[in-house]
Amino acid sequence: MKNSLTRRGFIRNAAVGSAVLTWLGARHAPQAFASETGKPALLGGTPVRQGGWSPWPTWRESWEPSVIKVLRSGKWFRGDGGHVAEFEAGYADLLGAKRCLATASGTTALLVSLHVMDVDAGDEVIVSPYTFIATYNAILINKALPVFADTDPATLTMDPASVESRITERTRAILPVHIYGMPCDMDPINAIARKHKLAVIEDACQAWLAEYKGRKCGTLGDLACFSFQNSKHIPSGEGGAVTGNSDELLDRCHAFHNVGRATGGFRGAKEYFTRGSNYRMQQFQAVILMQQFDKLVQETARRRENADYLSTHLKQIPGIQPARLPEDSRAVWHLYPFRYDADHFHGLARDKFLKALNAEGIPCSGGYHEQYFDGLLDEAINSRGFKRLFSAERLKTYRESFNELKGNRQVCATTVGLPQNLLLADRRDMDHIIEAVRKIQAHSAALAKAAG
Ligand SMILES: Cc1ncc(COP(=O)(O)O)c(C=O)c1O
Numbered sequence: 001m002k003n004s005l006t007r008r009g010f011i012r013n014a015a016v017g018s019a020v021l022t023w024l025g026a027r028h029a030p031q032a033f034a035s036e037t038g039k040p041a042l043l044g045g046t047p048v049r050q051g052g053w054s055p056w057p058t059w060r061e062s063w064e065p066s067v068i069k070v071l072r073s074g075k076w077f078r079g080d081g082g083h084v085a086e087f088e089a090g091y092a093d094l095l096g097a098k099r100c101l102a103t104a105s106g107t108t109a110l111l112v113s114l115h116v117m118d119v120d121a122g123d124e125v126i127v128s129p130y131t132f133i134a135t136y137n138a139i140l141i142n143k144a145l146p147v148f149a150d151t152d153p154a155t156l157t158m159d160p161a162s163v164e165s166r167i168t169e170r171t172r173a174i175l176p177v178h179i180y181g182m183p184c185d186m187d188p189i190n191a192i193a194r195k196h197k198l199a200v201i202e203d204a205c206q207a208w209l210a211e212y213k214g215r216k217c218g219t220l221g222d223l224a225c226f227s228f229q230n231s232k233h234i235p236s237g238e239g240g241a242v243t244g245n246s247d248e249l250l251d252r253c254h255a256f257h258n259v260g261r262a263t264g265g266f267r268g269a270k271e272y273f274t275r276g277s278n279y280r281m282q283q284f285q286a287v288i289l290m291q292q293f294d295k296l297v298q299e300t301a302r303r304r305e306n307a308d309y310l311s312t313h314l315k316q317i318p319g320i321q322p323a324r325l326p327e328d329s330r331a332v333w334h335l336y337p338f339r340y341d342a343d344h345f346h347g348l349a350r351d352k353f354l355k356a357l358n359a360e361g362i363p364c365s366g367g368y369h370e371q372y373f374d375g376l377l378d379e380a381i382n383s384r385g386f387k388r389l390f391s392a393e394r395l396k397t398y399r400e401s402f403n404e405l406k407g408n409r410q411v412c413a414t415t416v417g418l419p420q421n422l423l424l425a426d427r428r429d430m431d432h433i434i435e436a437v438r439k440i441q442a443h444s445a446a447l448a449k450a451a452g
Helices: 007-027 061-073 083-095 106-116 133-141 186-196 247-257 283-290 293-314 350-359 376-381 384-389 392-404 406-414 420-424 427-442 444-449
Strands: 099-103 124-127 145-148 171-175 199-203 223-227 240-244 320-322 335-340 415-419
Touching: 061 283, 083 099, 083 240, 083 283, 083 293, 099 106, 099 247, 106 133, 106 199, 106 223, 106 240, 106 247, 124 133, 133 145, 133 376, 145 392, 171 186, 186 199, 240 247, 293 320, 293 335, 293 420, 293 427, 335 406, 335 420, 350 415, 350 427, 350 444, 376 384, 376 392, 384 392, 406 415, 415 420, 427 444
Parallel strands: 124 145, 124 171, 171 199, 199 223
Antiparallel strands: 099 240, 223 240, 320 335, 335 415
């Protein structure tokens, strides 16, 4: 589906939209919910929300000429043109980072960062378990062990109090994940890393423009990784970036992502002074991304306003607990999550609550599950390579440690997440979400009893 808004039209609409939001914020509070008493949609009633939500991704006609220009130039590879470097400068600027390296994806950004921070075969990396599976895989592909810190059920991010006890003589790095665009509490994590001389790599793949104590995610550790995959707030189909403030580290990232050539070298560069791979971004991706900087800023502001509004009202519903952010931080809400307590809903199971909310026209999911039980870690630790690199005793205690992730288990079992595009709608649309949750609560006894 094509978004027919022109750039000028978008800015005009966004300006009107934010004026309306301000007005609604002042004048409007959800009080009378007409269908709160109506039959739940799951039991044959009318959904609270009729009609859809805005599609994702969206684009503007004004972007087309620069994509066509790249096409007609034949200069599709970054070594033949300047668009990727231009994007890197612009993205670094947006974050307040010294440098940025564009990559083919968020996964390859993680692979580059782990290599450059010297995570080698037989090492261990302390990582958030509550993340997209690429975070685990990037560590495993380096033949290192992803050692899971626990998740803080209040914040849904790495519990800093659980990190230090997991450090061994093999630990090389800590990899916190700003999941759903919610910043991790980085001060205590960085303090532990400094004390034990460990690298810090931020997985900021969902945290474009998120802020922690006045600084953007992506500038808070040694290196940080972003994803621009299609679902992301600034998408280019596939794409990624490494950001940081060290020229030395970013030069090494550049070399590793460009088959080991010295930074800046493409055709004719001879010195292959380091190992490397091909993780380069294409020119097409760069021109699509560059045109989204303003859009990202505007949409982030709107998501934040709507998320604040949701939190204010949802937390008044018994059994609904919006995520807590670290002090002085701002999220960007790739998903808007809240924790669900079935005890306040007549024991209505979380998965049935999800079904009921979807039926009311509010798309939602349960977020991540306990992925360490899915088999990929068993496959890794039973492989010849891992058995050569780690003792049988270490692999046994490692496998057993998954059962100790009590905070993460709780988060996986009780989270409800709303996709980011819902937060791009109007303030009144947020009322549909609040109304649907209240309606389900009012009818939770009947819903809990109903089969299916
Ligand atoms: C937290 C997290 N880490 C890593 C990745 C990997 O990024 P990509 O899909 O661009 O390889 C993603 C992408 O969804 C992600 O959400």
